[in-house]
Amino acid sequence: MILPIFFMLSFLLSSSSCNALDFCVADLKTPQGLAGYSCKKLELVTVDDFVFSGLHTGNTSNLIKAAVTPAFTAQFPGVNGLGISIARLDLAVGGVVPMHTHPGSSEIIVVIQGIIDAGFVSSANKVYFKTLKTGDIMVFPQGLLHFQINAGTTPALAYVSFSSPSPGIQILDFALFGNDLPSNIIEETTFLDGAQVKKLKGVLGGTG
Known part of the structure; x- marks a missing residue:
């Protein structure tokens, strides 16, 4: 009785190992769907698919004086899936x-250098806010509005991890x-006056 059971377990284990995928490196030549990219053929996968070297610098010469340099699926195919x-x-x-929000992911930030004010707003409109210093970590639950501000007198650096290879952002x-959302709609839904809406559209590139 023991011998047939042993052979059956061996068969199941070998079958599952043959069918299971260790990874699904993104084939960036295929369309991205809700489940991510299709898998690259195994014979085309190399170690470079699992290495990303693009997080060395960030250009903060812009309106918000900030730079987010991503290593998401589109830049780092090895994280797909x-x-x-x-x-x-x-x-x-x-x-x-x-x-901003990440519709598809929770987020963790770890401060490497400088001082960062960070916080999020819950669905009950309660604010969770903290001044973070070097070595501090904070989590932002999926889908909730959150922000980061340099609260110091020197440049700040942090690394941010996500619970999705494609977290999305709004x-x-x-x-x-x-965008081209009509100004009168914005005025009615935000209670801002026309002059404020026009000024903000001008700064952020909107029309209408």
């Missing part, structure tokens, strides 16, 4: 990452004022 990714955050003095300011 693994439920993880990472990014580098550079904040010049006065730099800010405005209120920045509140650009969603409201960086």
Whole structure:
């Protein structure tokens, strides 16, 4: 009786190991769907698919004086399907990452250099805010509005990890004022006056 059971277990284990995938390196030549990219053929996978060397610098010469350098699936095919990714955050003095959400991911930030004010707003509109120093870590739950601001007098650096290889992002300011949504709709839904809406559209590139 023991011998047939042994052979059956051996068969099941060998079958599962043959069918299981250790990884699914993204084939960036295929369309990205809700489940990610299709898998690259195993014979085409190399060690370089699992290495990313693009997090060395960030250019903060922009409106918000901040740079987010991502290592998501599109830049780092090896994370496809693994439920993880990472990014580098550079904040010049006065730099800010405005209120934004990641629809597909929670986020953890670890401060490497400088001082960063960070926080998020819960669905009950309660604010969770903290001044983070070097070595501090904070988590931002999936889908909630959150922000980061350089609160010091020197540049700040942090690394940010996500619970998705493609977390997505929607920045509140650009969603409201960086597109062609009619100004009167924005005025009615935000209680801002026309002059404020026009000014913000001008700064953030919106029309209408």
